[in-house]
Amino acid sequence: MRKEKISSAVIRRLPRYYRFVDNLYYDGVTRISSQALGKALGFTASQIRQDLSRFGEFGQQGYGYSVEKLRNEIAGILGMYRGHKCIIVGAGNLGRALIRNFTFDKYGFTLVAAFDLDPEVLGTEIQGVPVYHVGELEEWVTRIRPDVAVLTTPRSVASRTANRLVAAGVQGIWNFTNIELKLDHPEKVVVENVHFADSLLSLSYYIAEDERPDPRAPEDKD
Amino acid sequence: MRKEKISSAVIRRLPRYYRFVDNLYYDGVTRISSQALGKALGFTASQIRQDLSRFGEFGQQGYGYSVEKLRNEIAGILGMYRGHKCIIVGAGNLGRALIRNFTFDKYGFTLVAAFDLDPEVLGTEIQGVPVYHVGELEEWVTRIRPDVAVLTTPRSVASRTANRLVAAGVQGIWNFTNIELKLDHPEKVVVENVHFADSLLSLSYYIAEDERPDPRAPEDKD
Numbered sequence: 001m002r003k004e005k006i007s008s009a010v011i012r013r014l015p016r017y018y019r020f021v022d023n024l025y026y027d028g029v030t031r032i033s034s035q036a037l038g039k040a041l042g043f044t045a046s047q048i049r050q051d052l053s054r055f056g057e058f059g060q061q062g063y064g065y066s067v068e069k070l071r072n073e074i075a076g077i078l079g080m081y082r083g084h085k086c087i088i089v090g091a092g093n094l095g096r097a098l099i100r101n102f103t104f105d106k107y108g109f110t111l112v113a114a115f116d117l118d119p120e121v122l123g124t125e126i127q128g129v130p131v132y133h134v135g136e137l138e139e140w141v142t143r144i145r146p147d148v149a150v151l152t153t154p155r156s157v158a159s160r161t162a163n164r165l166v167a168a169g170v171q172g173i174w175n176f177t178n179i180e181l182k183l184d185h186p187e188k189v190v191v192e193n194v195h196f197a198d199s200l201l202s203l204s205y206y207i208a209e210d211e212r213p214d215p216r217a218p219e220d221k222d
Numbered sequence: 223m224r225k226e227k228i229s230s231a232v233i234r235r236l237p238r239y240y241r242f243v244d245n246l247y248y249d250g251v252t253r254i255s256s257q258a259l260g261k262a263l264g265f266t267a268s269q270i271r272q273d274l275s276r277f278g279e280f281g282q283q284g285y286g287y288s289v290e291k292l293r294n295e296i297a298g299i300l301g302m303y304r305g306h307k308c309i310i311v312g313a314g315n316l317g318r319a320l321i322r323n324f325t326f327d328k329y330g331f332t333l334v335a336a337f338d339l340d341p342e343v344l345g346t347e348i349q350g351v352p353v354y355h356v357g358e359l360e361e362w363v364t365r366i367r368p369d370v371a372v373l374t375t376p377r378s379v380a381s382r383t384a385n386r387l388v389a390a391g392v393q394g395i396w397n398f399t400n401i402e403l404k405l406d407h408p409e410k411v412v413v414e415n416v417h418f419a420d421s422l423l424s425l426s427y428y429i430a431e432d433e434r435p436d437p438r439a440p441e442d443k444d
Binding site: 006014015016018077078084094095096097100102109148171178195199202204 | 230233234236237238240241244264298299300301302304306311314316317318319320322324328329330351369370385393394400402412414415416417418419420421422424425426427428429430431
C-alpha cells in the first residue's frame, strides 16, 4: 500500500482528514470531491489529491472519493484496526477525565488498566477500567503488553515513569504532562506530546489582534 | 510592528517557537542562531528567518537572535501581555484538572471564575478560583468581562453554552468538548478546538508502521 516514506506533515494531516470524513460518513454523505474536501479542511484540491495518492488510488476522476472507502482506508493507514491496547498512568483529575470521556475505542484503542498511588482509587474500577498500584507497573506491562501508555502523572515523576514504561516494552507514550520527557532510550519509543498551551496562545493572538483565523486555512495551511 | 497579514500557518508555529525559546531562556541560553533554532524545531533556517522577519527585525546578521528579546517579542505578538481574563465552564474532571494543573498565568491569562451545576462544588473555590452556578453565567460575564471561556461542559450542552457565552460578549472559546460547536454567530468569536485524538492517531500510525517520526520534522514540516 505505501509507496514511499510518508512525511510527518502528511501523517499530521491524516487524523484531520479522518475526523472530517468520519463525520460525513455518519451524516450519510456517500461521495465527496477533492475540491469540497479541500475547502472544508483549508487545503487546495491538488494538495488533497497529492496527500491521498501516496497511500494508493482512492478517487475516481470526475466522481470524487467514496466517503466510506476513504474513511476506512485512512483508518487502516492510521493503524486503527490493529487492536492497540493502552494503559493510563496517573488517575488524577486529568487521567480520570480521559478514562471517563475520551472514546479510546473510537480510535482503535482499548484502555485496559490504570495506575495510581492513591489508596482511595487503588483496587477500584473507573468506567470499568481497573486501577492498580504504580509499583506493579512492570509486572502488568509484561502481562498485558500495552502498545501505548497515556502519561498523566504529576510532572515531577513524568520522566522517571516514562523510562520505566519504555524499559518494560511500551512502544508509544501519549504525554499529557506538559514537560519534555528526558528519556534514557528515546530511540525505543514514540512520544506524542499534547501541548494544550499552543492552541490557547493562538487564541490569545487572534483576540489581541481582533482578527479571525482565515476560514480557508483553519489549521496549518501556508 | 506587523507589516502584513500573517498567515494562520505562521501563527500556529509561534507558540512552538515560544515554548522552545522560553525553555532556552530559563536554561540561561542568551543567543541562538536561526540554524540551531531550525534544527531544534524541524524547520529550515530560512523558514525561521522568514517567519520571524514578518514581525520586525529580531536577528543580527552573523550573531543570531537574542533569546530574551525573541522570547519577549513573541510573547508580545501572541498577546501574552494584554492581561487576558478567562473563565472555565464545566468543573468536572477535565475542568478541575485544568484549574489545578494548567498554568494559565504562564501564558498571560488570569483564570477568574469557574461555572458548574453540581451542588457539591458550587460556592467553593478550586485552587482559589470561585465556582458559580452556570445559571448566572450571563450575569458574571457582564460583570467580569472575560476575553476567553474554556469550554469543558458535557458535549450535550456544549453548543448551547457556547452560544450563551458569545451572546454575553466572550471573544474566544477554548473548546475541549471534542465536538464541532454549532454557533449562531460564528463571526463573533474565535474558537480553538483541542483535538486530543489527532496526536493519538499519529502515535497509532507510527507504532503500526514501527517507524519513528522524522526527528528533523517533529510536527508539521513538509
